[in-house]
Amino acid sequence: MQHVLSRGLAALAVTIASVTTTGIASGQATPAPGATVEGDTIVFGQTAAQSGPQAPIGASKWGLEAFIASMNAKGGVAGKKLRLISYDDGYQPAQTTALDKKLVYEDRVFAIVGSIGSPTTAAVYKALNEAQVPLLSMGSGSPIFYEPGLKYVFPSWPIYTTDGETMGNYVKKHFPGQAAAVIYQDDGFGKPILAGIKKSLGKVDLEIPYVPSQVDFSSAVIKLKSSGIKVVMLATIATSGAQILNQMDSLSYHPTRILTSSACGYGGIFGAIKSLEGTYCTAFLPPPGSTDPQWVEFADAMQKYGQGHPPDIYAAWGWLAGQVAYAGLEKIKGPITRDALVAQLETLRNFDTIAGKINYSPERHEGSCCQLLWQAKGGKWQIVPDSQFNGSAMK
């Protein structure tokens, strides 16, 4: 009887201890290890899809690697070299969570830099912020990352609503009174873009959601065609965008099309979409092949350090992430700590990057302000004059 009682009390003690520990782990975050750089290397962590349908956008890894290699060739930053540990999360939020834990608690990275994806980053940003690990320049413009109070989160893209407002404003100006439709990915990527479009246009005549696993868009295109709509905006990823545009062509439907940058950032797009000529695309980066000095520097570095990967928009996202991280680090005087990085990033005003000027302040971590439009002409993207839109709240 006494033996049973002892075992029961022991079990109760273990249960109380585990519940308490779990409560601490989930409710009260403690700073993650690695807050101060002690050796001669500053290690960044990144998660980006290298496999699966979203793998094209994982090419940002190569842009970030190229940036790091080119900075290391110039002596690194603050007397230290940079290193990247990048894991393939397959664009699966559950994988991102597990891999970020590994990066922070096992690999002891100093900051998470240039991770790609809205749903994937959404799964980890709060935990990283609570663990006081800087999350810099994630590949997303989802409004949740721009909320005040996220001390350690520094987005660098224009917020997604800017994407939508850029499209909407251009349609309002150049296709006044015409009915317009939106096909959008039904998640944290597509919905804010739709919201931005509606904010600028007032209304959208036809909204068609889709899911990334969809392979056939004929019913969507048939619906659009039979509605007689002549302007279609697409908030889609690369593969879906290509499929939709190709199905439009096969059904002899040729409206004015405006894509988001996520759908037109890859190098082979002119081969993948036969009817691309005349199509517009929102962008916050110079078009591939541009003579913009920022793009030229990036392209040269990709040739040298890109391990054979092309200097496309997805790689440029990674380059931008490197620029943001470097900008904060190079201003640190004294020990390189996460709080010192945050403090220096918050002093950046009109900091010039490949994505234009970036602004941060203690009150607002906003990133790039503006989007503009490209248009496909003669097998290349060209900037559309008078298409820029400033969606910044820090004007």
Next chain:
Amino acid sequence: MQFLLQIALAGLAQGSLFALTALGLVMIYNASAVVNFAHGAMGMAATYVAYVLIARFEVPFALAFAAALVAAFVLGAVVQALFLARLRDAPLLSQVVVTLGLFMLLEGLVGIAFGYNPRPMRESIAIAPVILGDLVLRPQDVLQLALLLILGVALAAFFAATKIGLGMRAITENTYAARLIGIPVGRLLAIAWGTGVALSAVAAVLAAPTTSVTPNMMDTIVVYGFVAAIVGGFGSMAGALVGGLILGVVVNLIDAFLAPELAMSIVFGLLLVVLYVRPDGLFGRAQVQKV
């Protein structure tokens, strides 16, 4: 009305891809009692053969298509001979795991070799669509449906009237007895697998102009192919054909009138209803075993 007709036409075209995939699955299952989870990936891998021939060597589409089918046949036969034959007496779960592993291996290898950016595939027929009022008849759609019907009839004749086809039916009935009477079981299983995977390649190559060529291009199509095979009665070729066509129209109607994100859920819901009413599928027969 024309809108509905267009949706139905597009649905039939899409359904033909599901049906072709399902036919291949059923063929392999009938011969070897193995559900091939690598079915879509194998068809995809063969499509890359066609892609490379067209994009890099400017081979005409028809020749590249034929080459893809040959590659698919060889892949299916080799997989059966090298892996599944050795697992003949292993638990069913082991065979399932092998095909799942093959699925991941193939997609991974193709992804490493070619990357994941969408690559263009030429249209199978370079003819402009026929416009009848507001209705658009795409030659690609007509080809898909025609190929499905031709292959369906050909397979039916094959199993009814050829020595190899009859041999395969004998293997399905009783592998041990078939071996005893001298039917070359190993060779016929390899042919069954080769033909089944070739059917997947037909679906993949026909889908490629729409989906673009990517390592994941068949992931969703093969799921619907499975559903079509089950709805039709896993084991029935006619069921796979009809099931695929019905499924294509249903999915397109859901996309057009409800919401695309509901398509998979509704389809699986309907699958449960069909199996509840007819547990062996629409065309399947109850499995009877003598005791």
